[in-house]
Amino acid sequence: MAIKSVxxxxxxxxxxxxxxxxxxxxxxxxxxxxxxxxxxxxSSGHGRHFTVSGWSGTSASLIAGRFGRYFRQNIVNPxxxxxxxxxxxxxxxxxxxxxxxxxxxxxxxxxxxxxxxxCPIFNTRQGPGQPIFYVSLYQGRPRMMLYNSAGxxxxxxxxxxxxSMVNGGWYFIAAVIEVTAKTSQFILCDRSSGAVWIAPxxxxxxxxxxxCTANIVMGMHADTYxxxxxxxxxxxxxxxxxxxxDLAQHFKNALLANGADSAASxxxxxEPGAVALKASNGVYPASGVLYTKAVPCALSGSGxxxxxxxxxxxxxxxxxxxxxxxxxxxxxxxxxxxxTSGELQSPxxxxxxxxxxxxxxxxxxxxxxxxxxxxxxxxxxxxKLGFARPVVLDENGxxxxxxxxxxxxxVTGEVNGADTLEFKLPFHDPKRSALENxxxxxxxSDIYRIRTLTDNKSExxxxxxxVYAEAAFYDxxxxxxxxxxxxxxxxxxxxxxxxLLGTGWSVGNVTVTAKRTWRCTEKNALSIxxxxxxxxxxxxxxxxxxxxxxxxxxxGTDSGALFSYRKNLKSIQRVVDTRELVTRLYxxxxxxxxxxxxxxxxxxxxxxxxxxxxxxxxxxxxxFSNPYQMLEYARMRLAEYSKSRVSYVLSAMDLSALTGxxxxxxxxxxxxxxxxxxxxxxxxxxxxxxxxxxxxPWKTVIELSTKLRELGDSSAQWDKAADAxxxxxxxxxxxxxxxxxxxxxxxxxxxxxxxxWVNSGFEVDTENGVSGTASFKAVGVPGMTKSxxxxxxxxxxxxxxxxxxxxxxxxxxxxNGQVGVEIVIEYEDxxxxxxxxxxx
Numbered sequence: 001m002a003i004k005s006v007x008x009x010x011x012x013x014x015x016x017x018x019x020x021x022x023x024x025x026x027x028x029x030x031x032x033x034x035x036x037x038x039x040x041x042x043s044s045g046h047g048r049h050f051t052v053s054g055w056s057g058t059s060a061s062l063i064a065g066r067f068g069r070y071f072r073q074n075i076v077n078p079x080x081x082x083x084x085x086x087x088x089x090x091x092x093x094x095x096x097x098x099x100x101x102x103x104x105x106x107x108x109x110x111x112x113x114x115x116x117x118x119c120p121i122f123n124t125r126q127g128p129g130q131p132i133f134y135v136s137l138y139q140g141r142p143r144m145m146l147y148n149s150a151g152x153x154x155x156x157x158x159x160x161x162x163x164s165m166v167n168g169g170w171y172f173i174a175a176v177i178e179v180t181a182k183t184s185q186f187i188l189c190d191r192s193s194g195a196v197w198i199a200p201x202x203x204x205x206x207x208x209x210x211x212c213t214a215n216i217v218m219g220m221h222a223d224t225y226x227x228x229x230x231x232x233x234x235x236x237x238x239x240x241x242x243x244x245x246d247l248a249q250h251f252k253n254a255l256l257a258n259g260a261d262s263a264a265s266x267x268x269x270x271e272p273g274a275v276a277l278k279a280s281n282g283v284y285p286a287s288g289v290l291y292t293k294a295v296p297c298a299l300s301g302s303g304x305x306x307x308x309x310x311x312x313x314x315x316x317x318x319x320x321x322x323x324x325x326x327x328x329x330x331x332x333x334x335x336x337x338x339x340t341s342g343e344l345q346s347p348x349x350x351x352x353x354x355x356x357x358x359x360x361x362x363x364x365x366x367x368x369x370x371x372x373x374x375x376x377x378x379x380x381x382x383x384k385l386g387f388a389r390p391v392v393l394d395e396n397g398x399x400x401x402x403x404x405x406x407x408x409x410x411v412t413g414e415v416n417g418a419d420t421l422e423f424k425l426p427f428h429d430p431k432r433s434a435l436e437n438x439x440x441x442x443x444x445s446d447i448y449r450i451r452t453l454t455d456n457k458s459e460x461x462x463x464x465x466x467v468y469a470e471a472a473f474y475d476x477x478x479x480x481x482x483x484x485x486x487x488x489x490x491x492x493x494x495x496x497x498x499x500l501l502g503t504g505w506s507v508g509n510v511t512v513t514a515k516r517t518w519r520c521t522e523k524n525a526l527s528i529x530x531x532x533x534x535x536x537x538x539x540x541x542x543x544x545x546x547x548x549x550x551x552x553x554x555x556g557t558d559s560g561a562l563f564s565y566r567k568n569l570k571s572i573q574r575v576v577d578t579r580e581l582v583t584r585l586y587x588x589x590x591x592x593x594x595x596x597x598x599x600x601x602x603x604x605x606x607x608x609x610x611x612x613x614x615x616x617x618x619x620x621x622x623x624f625s626n627p628y629q630m631l632e633y634a635r636m637r638l639a640e641y642s643k644s645r646v647s648y649v650l651s652a653m654d655l656s657a658l659t660g661x662x663x664x665x666x667x668x669x670x671x672x673x674x675x676x677x678x679x680x681x682x683x684x685x686x687x688x689x690x691x692x693x694x695x696x697p698w699k700t701v702i703e704l705s706t707k708l709r710e711l712g713d714s715s716a717q718w719d720k721a722a723d724a725x726x727x728x729x730x731x732x733x734x735x736x737x738x739x740x741x742x743x744x745x746x747x748x749x750x751x752x753x754x755x756x757w758v759n760s761g762f763e764v765d766t767e768n769g770v771s772g773t774a775s776f777k778a779v780g781v782p783g784m785t786k787s788x789x790x791x792x793x794x795x796x797x798x799x800x801x802x803x804x805x806x807x808x809x810x811x812x813x814x815x816n817g818q819v820g821v822e823i824v825i826e827y828e829d830x831x832x833x834x835x836x837x838x839x840x
Contacts, residue, residue: 002397015254084220098239104174105234303344556669761786
């Protein structure tokens with residue numbers, strides 16, 4: 001899979017003119033006011049700042065507009081205000097002209113500017129020394145004047161565009177001056193209509209002034225002529241590579257981008273490279289819509305959109321991503337939402353732009369959109385494994401070489417396990433040169449990365465190159481080291497997104513619905529994902545072509561495929577294994593926590609359905625800090641360990657590789673039927689491992705297991721939550737020692753009824769207490785919230801401990817039910833943070 005386009009910079013989201021290595025100066029005018037020296041900053045990094053002449057006491061101002069702020073001058077009376085901008089030339093502005101000069105930006109003229117005979121825009125006629133060029137309006141029309149080193153005009157050309165500029169309109173005006181080819185050409189674009197007008201290319205004789213040291217003055221000439229209106233995003237490039245067509249495309253690409261628009265509810269200026277909701281007095285709106293600039297599309301296959309963002313689960317999100325496409329940057333398709341896994345639904349055309357909706361349920365928080373990637377997923381040269389050949393991909397993910405002479409091509413895959421590729425190629429094959437370590441190889445729709453290349457020379461002097469490659473997802477083990485993270489009653493997608501952040505991969509479909517409270521200490525993305533699968537159950541499925549990771553309750557289907565003798569079954573081995581049989585399973589969580597208090601005093605669970613013999617083992621649950629979830633997890637594991645493991649190893653033919661037998665298709669994780677009358681077998685079993693021979697599908701080896709359902713399956717009995725609740729999350733002895741020796745809660749034992757408490761639905765039980773004779777009690781009602789709250793004002797500490805003694809009877813949670821402690825923390829600056837400690 002190749003990355004076709006990436007949007008991650010400020011200009012991608014705002015449409016502002018970008019800085020390149022050839023930018024001499026760029027004035028964005030995004031300040032709210034000039035600095036103490038009346039300067040407006042040059043964003044190119046070269047320090048060619050503008051100084052404002054006539055700022056104080058005039059109508060000069062920096063106004064919020066489409067590309068952030070823009071500079072406005074001489075709105076009241078140009079002849080009396082006389083405001084202009086000047087960048088002092090230190091002698092380097094034009095010291096390296098190169099082949100081309102490009103200059104331009106946005107203007108917002110008034111009636112005065114388009115009605116005057118002479119109206120200066122970009123001026124080098126003020127000295128010192130002789131000028132080089134002068135961009136102005138002549139009776140409202142673009143005019144270019146070019147000068148040689150003697151100060152003589154070598155070009156004076158006014159143009160008549162296909163449309164007239166009007167008062168208050170916004171226009172992109174630019175010119176490309178070819179120094180060596182001796183040509184000059186204007187472009188003028190109208191934001192309101194999208195019209196683009198390109199002037200004829202004009203030629204000149206003589207030599208453009210190569211030693212110009214004149215200052216740049218905007219909006220004034222000879223202390224007599226002035227521009228009235230606005231300037232925005234003005235740039236100057238020497239030794240430029242820009243063409244008029246490039247400038248036209250920039251205008252069209254940026255026309256819709258609104259990340260800097262003062263009228264938008266999104267903000268791409270405050271934090272460069274990130275888009276957030278735009279705050280007003282510290283309050284974020286509920287939603288905002290970002291429009292990006294247009295970028296190349298033109299996919300060779302199908303497309304997938306991947307969005308990287310920062311968000312608070314359940315509170316903030318990039319809730320919708322839509323696209324539209326065009327062949328000419330003028331006519332666009334209708335906006336269409338991307339698929340659930342980022343699939344591009346818009347038609348495949350030359351250009352694409354994105355519309356992203358940011359939302360928040362908390363006006364003090366905002367999501368941040370950091371990056372949008374468009375991936376090009378080429379149609380695989382082989383759609384089936386049977387008889388496929390390895391295809392070497394180049395660095396852009398395009399096909400480089402199809403290895404027709406590869407042999408012994410074996411793909412080995414396991415459910416929740418390995419995924420590797422091995423093959424051989426004659427050393428003298430002309431395409432051997434395409435093989436290099438870390439290059440990608442495609443097999444059907446799967447992507448692998450070459451890890452080892454071994455050249456073997458035999459006694460008969462034959463040299464064979466042996467290749468070993470691993471699935472692309474193995475690269476996730478090399479991700480940036482992750483910090484330990486705590487997950488509180490979260491579904492699996494939350495730690496999966498944490499694992500994949502910054503890797504270029506995204507979370508796909510997650511159908512495992514279990515919630516877990518645990519601490520993750522794994523260091524890389526792949527190990528975190530493996531831990532998620534271990535804790536939550538289900539099948540971890542990697543889609544390397546689309547860079548997606550799914551966690552499914554069951555990744556296969558009941559394929560209907562049948563394996564039997566005289567059809568497609570060559571040999572069979574049945575193994576009944578009780579080496580790891582366990583009937584009593586102990587479990588220990590964080591700091592030695594057990595679930596004895598909610599399991600009849602037992603630190604273990606038992607299952608004697610297969611054997612009455614007591615066979616003991618211990619389960620490491622050190623990531624767990626909630627006894628209820630640990631008990632559920634232990635029951636899950638014991639359901640697997642307490643029975644014999646029955647597996648089958650078959651040497652079988654994949655008939656689906658043959659024409660007319662497509663209905664016999666099966667894949668890793670599917671349920672198939674095995675029929676062997678001599679062994680008395682007629683059983684449905686699951687493909688848990690395959691060793692697929694692509695060149696000779698009749699030599700494929702598959703391993704089957706009668707364990708048809710994985711732990712995340714919603715139909716499994718162990719997915720039902722525990723029915724009791726008698727203690728909260730445990731704390732260790734050191735935490736007890738570190739507790740502040742003062743209980744900030746008043747009347748915490750209900751000795752004084754509801755004094756100091758705000759009560760909604762609780763009652764006081766005067767007969768049952770723990771450290772006293774009374775306690776608070778609530779009887780749950782479906783669809784109703786019952787709460788008991790108190791506000792405390794503790795002294796400032798680095799940490800606080802919450803503890804409670806809780807008992808329950810026949811506790812059942814509804815679909816969205818919660819039982820726990822909600823803490824609202826208010827900080828000194830008035831901001832608040834809400835945390836929920838789930839108790840089951």
